[in-house]
Amino acid sequence: MKVVAQRLGQMILVVLAVTFLAFAAMNLLGDPLFNILGPVAAAEEGDPNYSMVVEARETYHLDDPFVVRYGRWLGDVATGDFGRSFKNQQNVRTILADKLPVTVLLMVYAQVIAVVISVPWALWTASRAYRLGDKVSTVVSFGLLGIPVFALVVVLFWLFAVRWEIFPTRFDDADLGSRLWSLFLPAVALATPLIATYQRLLRTDLISTLQEDFIAVARAKGMSRWHVLFRHALRPSLFSMLTVFGIQTGALIGGSIVVEQYFGIPGIGRAVIEAIIRDDFPLVLAVVVVVSVIFVLVNFLVDLLYSYLDPRVSFDG
Amino acid sequence: MAKVPGISTDLGSNQVVEVPADLGDERSVARQLGWGFWLCAGWLALVVILAVLAPILPLADPNKTAVGGRLEGPRSGLWFGADSTGRDVFSLTIWGARISLLVGLIAIVVGFLVGGTVGILAGYFRGWFDKIVSFIFATLLSFPALILAILITTLLGRTVFWISISLGILAIAPVGRLARAQTLVFAEKDFVVAARILGASDRRILTRELLPNVVIPMSALALLGMGIAIVAEGTLAFLGISVADGLSWGKQIFDAGSRATDLQNGPHAALFPIGVVFLTVLALNYAGDRLREVFDAKELAF
Numbered sequence: 111m112k113v114v115a116q117r118l119g120q121m122i123l124v125v126l127a128v129t130f131l132a133f134a135a136m137n138l139l140g141d142p143l144f145n146i147l148g149p150v151a152a153a154e155e156g157d158p159n160y161s162m163v164v165e166a167r168e169t170y171h172l173d174d175p176f177v178v179r180y181g182r183w184l185g186d187v188a189t190g191d192f193g194r195s196f197k198n199q200q201n202v203r204t205i206l207a208d209k210l211p212v213t214v215l216l217m218v219y220a221q222v223i224a225v226v227i228s229v230p231w232a233l234w235t236a237s238r239a240y241r242l243g244d245k246v247s248t249v250v251s252f253g254l255l256g257i258p259v260f261a262l263v264v265v266l267f268w269l270f271a272v273r274w275e276i277f278p279t280r281f282d283d284a285d286l287g288s289r290l291w292s293l294f295l296p297a298v299a300l301a302t303p304l305i306a307t308y309q310r311l312l313r314t315d316l317i318s319t320l321q322e323d324f325i326a327v328a329r330a331k332g333m334s335r336w337h338v339l340f341r342h343a344l345r346p347s348l349f350s351m352l353t354v355f356g357i358q359t360g361a362l363i364g365g366s367i368v369v370e371q372y373f374g375i376p377g378i379g380r381a382v383i384e385a386i387i388r389d390d391f392p393l394v395l396a397v398v399v400v401v402s403v404i405f406v407l408v409n410f411l412v413d414l415l416y417s418y419l420d421p422r423v424s425f426d427g
Numbered sequence: 428m429a430k431v432p433g434i435s436t437d438l439g440s441n442q443v444v445e446v447p448a449d450l451g452d453e454r455s456v457a458r459q460l461g462w463g464f465w466l467c468a469g470w471l472a473l474v475v476i477l478a479v480l481a482p483i484l485p486l487a488d489p490n491k492t493a494v495g496g497r498l499e500g501p502r503s504g505l506w507f508g509a510d511s512t513g514r515d516v517f518s519l520t521i522w523g524a525r526i527s528l529l530v531g532l533i534a535i536v537v538g539f540l541v542g543g544t545v546g547i548l549a550g551y552f553r554g555w556f557d558k559i560v561s562f563i564f565a566t567l568l569s570f571p572a573l574i575l576a577i578l579i580t581t582l583l584g585r586t587v588f589w590i591s592i593s594l595g596i597l598a599i600a601p602v603g604r605l606a607r608a609q610t611l612v613f614a615e616k617d618f619v620v621a622a623r624i625l626g627a628s629d630r631r632i633l634t635r636e637l638l639p640n641v642v643i644p645m646s647a648l649a650l651l652g653m654g655i656a657i658v659a660e661g662t663l664a665f666l667g668i669s670v671a672d673g674l675s676w677g678k679q680i681f682d683a684g685s686r687a688t689d690l691q692n693g694p695h696a697a698l699f700p701i702g703v704v705f706l707t708v709l710a711l712n713y714a715g716d717r718l719r720e721v722f723d724a725k726e727l728a729f
Contacts, residue, residue, distance in 0.1 A: 127566040135582055256709035258658040260665035260677060261701040264684035268697070272690045279687050364573030364662070371666055372685065382574065383666060386581050398574065405569055 117413065121406045125399070126184075132398045133180050136391050187399060193392035195385075202396045205381065210400065212283075213370070213377035216293055217362050220300035221355075227301070228308035233339050235309070236316035247309070254306035259365045263299045263372045270295055281375045296369040303365075304358055308351050315347035348419055356412035360405050456721060464717040467710035474707055478524035487515040489522040489674055498693025507699040510682065511689050520700045523676045526587060527657050527704075530670075533591035534656040535649050538598025543642050546603035550610025551633060560603070567600035576659060577668060585671040590663065594656050602645070602652070609641045647722040650715030654708045661704060676704050 154160065167173050171182060186193060192202035235244045257265075271279045282292040319325065320343055328338045367379035378397055385393040477484070487494045495509030502508070507516035549560035567575070579593035613619060619636050627635075657676075663669035664677025684690060684697035 123562075124566055124569050127562070128570055131566065131570075132578065135578060252713070253709065256654075256712050257705055258661055258708060260662050261680060261704055264680055264690075264697050264701060267687075268684070268690045268694050272687050273694075360569070360571045363571040367573055367577075368662055368665060383577065383668070386577050387668065389581070394578070398570075401571055401574065402569055405571065409569075 114414075117410060121410055125402050125406055128402045129184070129187075129395065129399055130180060132395055133183065134176070136389070136394065137176060137179070183395070187396075192396040192399075195393050196390045197385075197388060197393075202392050205393060206378070206396055206400060209376060209378045209381050212289075212375060213366055213379060215289070216297060216300065216366055216369070216375065216377060217359075219290070219293055219297040220304065220362060220365075223297055223301040224304035224308055228305045228312065229344070231305075232309045232312035232316060233344065236313045236320060236343075237335065237339055239313075239317050239320075244313075247313075251306045251309050254302050255310075257302065259299055259303065259368050260372070262302055263296070263369060266295050266299055267372070281373060283376075293375070296373045296375060299369055300362060300365045303361070307354055307358065311350040311354055312347060315350050316343055319343045319347045345419055349416065352412050352415060352419070356409040359408045363401055363405070459721050460717050464714050467714040470706060470710045471714065474524055474703070475528060477521050478528055481521050481525060484521070486518040486521060489514060489518040491515075494518075498689065498696060500693070500695060501699075508693065508695045510696040511686075511693070516679075516683075516696050516699050519674060519679050520676070520703050522674045523679050523700065524703070524707075526670055526673045526675045527660055527677075530587060530591045530594065530660040531653045531657040533588075534594035534598060534660075535652040537592060537595025538602045538652060539642075539646070539649065541595070542599040542602030542604075543606045543645065545599070546606025547610045547633065547637055547641055549603075550607040551614055551629070551637060557607070561607070564600040564604050564607075567597075568604075572597050572659070573662060576663060577666075580663065580668060585669065587670050587673065590660060590669055594659050597659065598652055598656065602648075605645060605648075606641055609645070610637055613637055613640050644722050647718035648715065650711050650718060652715075654711035654715065657704075657711070658708060676700055680704070 171179055174182070183193070190203065192206065194200065195202055195205060231247065235247045238244050267279070270276045277295050278292045280292070282288040316339075325338060325343055328342050329335075333342075363379070366377065367383060369375070370377045370379040371383060378400070382394060382397045384390075385397070491514065493513040494515045495505045495513050497509070497513055498511055499505065499509040499513070505515060505517070507520060510516055510519070545560055549557040576593050576597055579596060580590055583589040583593060614637070619632060622632050622636050660669055660675065661677030661680070664675040665681045667678070667681070669675055669677060679700045680697055683693075683700070690697060
């Protein structure tokens, strides 16, 4: 348990550093007062608008030293208060509650598609390694890895929504079914690079696992090929794929910004772009917090999963 | 081989020890890379040459509208057709390559210079400096790259220079981490220990012993990194937050591919630049991968 506690401490430290960096960047390089008030911010003493400047300074505590402001913000966040958006004074927590679910749905959807396709594909290629099917797969996988998400969304949209009209062109929020249906193309676009990454890694690990004695024993006992592949070879081969699964969560967050923007999905990725362009500090910071916490948590869970996959890996060791 | 009296290469039995004529790989590096590499290199050279020569090539002005008809298909003289405002898609693609390639190049140079230097220093001196650097790398890596890029570009400004710098900052942590890890390995090797015993200064060990062994194999990763940087710039441009008034592949693809009616009537305006981006990124990935294999460099975890 000591190691788990240590990892947790490390995680908190990283989240603190990330938020501090974002807080510092937004405060030192931008002018919060200007973003709240617009041109009025330039008003000096004696100007009729000067009272607004004083008032804003007081409500947002802009005269306090930078570190004090960061501390206050952190304290608020710890109690679940992300402040109010500069844009329309809307509570940031409401915005998050409103936009986060669809983004999370999209990301989980993409990961599910990626795993469902890549695992059987990797099993198939590993079981016939270096034969024709495997060689073709390697080329296809390499090609998939080279398509930028922003190019892929256009191609998928053109083929399946415009040309063949299989999928709707807009996000449909009616119920879960229509949500999943209209999110299919976006999720596939997000999943494509993941499919290729997972397939490559899992194939390599599977090929080395299949050389082990216990596989030969299982085959010699008369177990079927697929039984051996699924029940014996898969689990000990999942390590690299799992590690990358954690790391790729970060890439997925980036990809979902592109996908949400292009397909008009009202998620957190779209909101953060608008917020950054408008220098809406509270919203940007809230998203940075949420995103880095998700990222760190997923990677922590991946670490925990290692010991499940291979009991020899122990946190107490 | 003339027999030296008294010394027999015969080991008693019929076994004769054969000493290979050349211990190194007989095939030249160029041959080892294979024809696929040279095909990719050829494509990249073509794109780079066209991009560099764009101002003196007989191309239509990429910003001039009504060069062709609205969404006119490809024909001779208008090889990639025209977009929805009648601009020459071929000319747009060539001009777009200039910014995309330049940003990719500067970004990877910044990443290698800063990340490589800091990584080697951290791996060599260890101690508190290493702890701080490693923590900074971990922090940078747990930031979703695109959000960091958007944040930096918004704060610094949307010029070619700042976009490149911000993408370069993204490359620092992955490059630096690898440089540090490699330095840790090499710092323990005999030749470095020997240099130290001979009284070489830290500076000499760093520049003469470690730099060539750590950075040169890593430079094989520069092509892969450039591919990533080009995609990142394309993504920013696609989102409308890259170089403010410049032409870029990402922007061109967004302009031509964001309206369903345009895609319906003239998909070529989006598909040609998409094809060029795809082939370029693929060529960078493949060529980079081959170089990495031949130079046996470690993989870069972005």
